[in-house]
Amino acid sequence: xxxxxxxxxxxxxxxxxxxxxxxxxxxxxxxxxxxxxxxxxxxxxxxxxxxxxxxxxxxxxxxxxxxxxxxxxxxxxxxxxxxxxxxxxxxxxx
Amino acid sequence: xxxxxxxxxxxxxxxxxxxxxxxxxxxxxxxxxxxxxxxxxxxxxxxxxxxxxxxxxxxxxxxxxxxxxxxxxxxxxxxxxxxxxxxxxxxxxxxxxxxxxxxxxxxxxxxxxxxxxxxxxxxxxxxxxxxxxxxxxxxxxxxxxxxxxxxxxxxxxxxxxxxxxxxxxxxxxxxxxxxxxxxxxxxxxxxxxxxxxxxxxxxxxxxxxxxxxxxxxxxxxxxxxxxxxxxxxxxxxxxxxxxxxxxxxxxxxxxxxxxxxxxxxxxxxxxxxxxxxxxxxxxxxxxxxxxxxxxxxxxxxxxxxxxxxxxxxxxxxxxxxxxxxxxxxxxxxxxxxxxxxxxxxxxxxxxxxxxxxxxxxxxxxxxxxxxxxxxxxxxxxxxxxxxxxxxxxxxxxxxxxxxxxxxxxxxxxxxxxxxxxxxxxxxxxxxxxxxxxxxxxxxxxxxxxxxxxxxxxxxxxxxxxxxxxxxxxxxxxxxxxxxxxxxxxxxxxxxxxxxxxxxxxxxxxxxxxxxxxxxxxxxxxxxxxxxxxxxxxxxxxxxxxxxxxxxxxxxxxxxxxxxxxxxxxxxxxxxxxxxxxxxxxxxxxxxxxxxxxxxxxxxxxxxxxxxxxxxxxxxxxxxxxxxxxxxxxxxxxxxxxxxxxxxx
Numbered sequence: 141x142x143x144x145x146x147x148x149x150x151x152x153x154x155x156x157x158x159x160x161x162x163x164x165x166x167x168x169x170x171x172x173x174x175x176x177x178x179x180x181x182x183x184x185x186x187x188x189x190x191x192x193x194x195x196x197x198x199x200x201x202x203x204x205x206x207x208x209x210x211x212x213x214x215x216x217x218x219x220x221x222x223x224x225x226x227x228x229x230x231x232x233x234x
Numbered sequence: 235x236x237x238x239x240x241x242x243x244x245x246x247x248x249x250x251x252x253x254x255x256x257x258x259x260x261x262x263x264x265x266x267x268x269x270x271x272x273x274x275x276x277x278x279x280x281x282x283x284x285x286x287x288x289x290x291x292x293x294x295x296x297x298x299x300x301x302x303x304x305x306x307x308x309x310x311x312x313x314x315x316x317x318x319x320x321x322x323x324x325x326x327x328x329x330x331x332x333x334x335x336x337x338x339x340x341x342x343x344x345x346x347x348x349x350x351x352x353x354x355x356x357x358x359x360x361x362x363x364x365x366x367x368x369x370x371x372x373x374x375x376x377x378x379x380x381x382x383x384x385x386x387x388x389x390x391x392x393x394x395x396x397x398x399x400x401x402x403x404x405x406x407x408x409x410x411x412x413x414x415x416x417x418x419x420x421x422x423x424x425x426x427x428x429x430x431x432x433x434x435x436x437x438x439x440x441x442x443x444x445x446x447x448x449x450x451x452x453x454x455x456x457x458x459x460x461x462x463x464x465x466x467x468x469x470x471x472x473x474x475x476x477x478x479x480x481x482x483x484x485x486x487x488x489x490x491x492x493x494x495x496x497x498x499x500x501x502x503x504x505x506x507x508x509x510x511x512x513x514x515x516x517x518x519x520x521x522x523x524x525x526x527x528x529x530x531x532x533x534x535x536x537x538x539x540x541x542x543x544x545x546x547x548x549x550x551x552x553x554x555x556x557x558x559x560x561x562x563x564x565x566x567x568x569x570x571x572x573x574x575x576x577x578x579x580x581x582x583x584x585x586x587x588x589x590x591x592x593x594x595x596x597x598x599x600x601x602x603x604x605x606x607x608x609x610x611x612x613x614x615x616x617x618x619x620x621x622x623x624x625x626x627x628x629x630x631x632x633x634x635x636x637x638x639x640x641x642x643x644x645x646x647x648x649x650x651x652x653x654x655x656x657x658x659x660x661x662x663x664x665x666x667x668x669x670x671x672x673x674x675x676x677x678x679x680x681x682x683x684x685x686x687x688x689x690x691x692x693x694x695x696x697x698x699x700x701x702x703x704x705x706x707x708x709x710x711x712x713x714x715x716x717x718x719x720x721x722x723x724x725x726x727x728x729x730x731x732x733x734x735x736x737x738x739x740x741x742x743x744x745x746x747x748x749x750x751x752x753x754x755x756x757x758x759x760x761x762x763x764x765x766x767x768x769x770x771x772x773x774x775x776x777x778x779x780x781x782x783x784x785x786x787x788x789x790x791x792x793x794x795x796x797x798x799x800x801x802x803x804x805x806x807x808x809x810x811x812x813x814x815x816x817x818x819x820x821x822x823x824x825x826x827x828x829x830x831x832x833x834x835x836x837x838x839x840x841x842x843x844x845x846x847x848x849x850x851x852x853x854x855x856x857x858x859x860x861x862x863x864x865x866x867x868x869x870x871x872x873x874x875x876x877x878x879x880x881x882x
Binding site for chain 1: 481
């Protein structure tokens, strides 16, 4: 199931499928935004784990490539992930 | 025999202990400035080692060599065109993969490289073991393990660096991408052959596929056909992978970094969370986190301002104690007026405002940054700061603006891009500092009641939000958004913090001293030549007709540029009473205070802005805020008079 990164629950992991630069922000949120995220290691196919999200719709903290990264919520919403089932339940299914 | 000169550059991610290594290497032989024409800090130092004089330059802490930020551009321009003899890549051993991603880019840029594998102790605590020999072999680059905060490995690092230079033994490997990408890189290299390039040819080819704007511009000048080819090849790669081409290349580079990291490191699963992790979850907790933040902010205020007020008063008493002596020597006359009233008053203003508040502020700011707490503050306050078009990192400078705008402006450099820095500083200059609070409470609070003083604060908050948002919309560039590494907590390195404070203080004083002294002398000269009255008269269309204030207030507003609380002190002196009720109507008091609150921050703040952003932007802030204050003051005057809310 593909969901925005912000939809992950605490401790849940997902594999990045795409980053969708929105046109709402005009040209500004295109190249630079996407480049910056992939430069920090958020490339498609990377596993990310939700650590926590700040209250009042604040930024989220994730674990990626062995380090903790904080992302503003507006940006995190544009990153889409395939949710990974918990290891116990996924043992039977593909 | 003249000593041989060498130039080393330190490069690496943020939070890897680069500045600690820089301080360990250079000691007190440092110079902090800005890159020519940029607001990015440039730290240089020198070191004598084995008969060499080595200039060391500390490049900004960055995560990549693309064109996202000024720091990244500066770094790659420096490495590619200034040709340092050696680049010391400081790598955080506890986050190897992401750090190697940067190392691979340095290798692609064909920089003469040596790796300082730093924070080995923190890696060990995390259960990470790294095989340095193996890493050295895979990359073809010398690797020296270090623990910079304990001074471990620094001597080895230098030794190895010299050895490498004398033997010219670095032969970094070439990072290979997938065959479909390599094929296209070869095609581009073929097309680029024969062109006069200032960068390595393979790097240019890769950057063209990454759609790097700066490289594209350079190649367009030389041969626009190559751009067409690059674009065609990039589209082909996009079709194969289903992602934008820059993403494809970056992914492959990360894959390579990940592969190397897995090969050289062994990770033991750790059983219980470390102390650092427990502090982390507590300080980012949805309730406890904010409580701790509130305590920390209060603590900072308490420390800075109790220390600052005490020292400020002490220094002021001490310096004013010299007044009789000066009068004795110089007699009373023109010379005394200029030297005491102009020069010394300027020096006193500088010493009593700048030093007592800036020193503790810098110490605290660098402690917060080095320990990692600053990142937690940004995490907790991001939502709030977004309301004024900024993000979490701006919280501390803006909070501290309520104490004194000067250190707050200087603190804006913790923001990442130039745009964010300027926005934050602009907002900071609108925050009523302690001196303005004196006027607000001393005039409006005392004579009109706290209700009206509070009204002023509310008006101020509304203006901060409004102007902040407006500036956010108007200023060109990428919108601000938080992308921040959450570093592990660590014990800050005291020596580095003290040195950072000292060298930045020195740099600030070099700019603020002349500015404050010159303006102080000018104002004194205006006074001596009896120009105060004509000047007040000249200002009367604004002060009297528009703002509805007595003519004499024009002078006080001019003096207020030196120190905001002077407006109140001078007002008392010129009106001949401290019972302002008898000489000013309530409406006049309110409008006067409103203008004082909003018009240019003091000369020391202008100096801080000049230092950070250059005189043009400092001048722009000054002009904008003066006009804005006059506008709002006049509107308030008319509005309050029309609705008869305050006696006039």
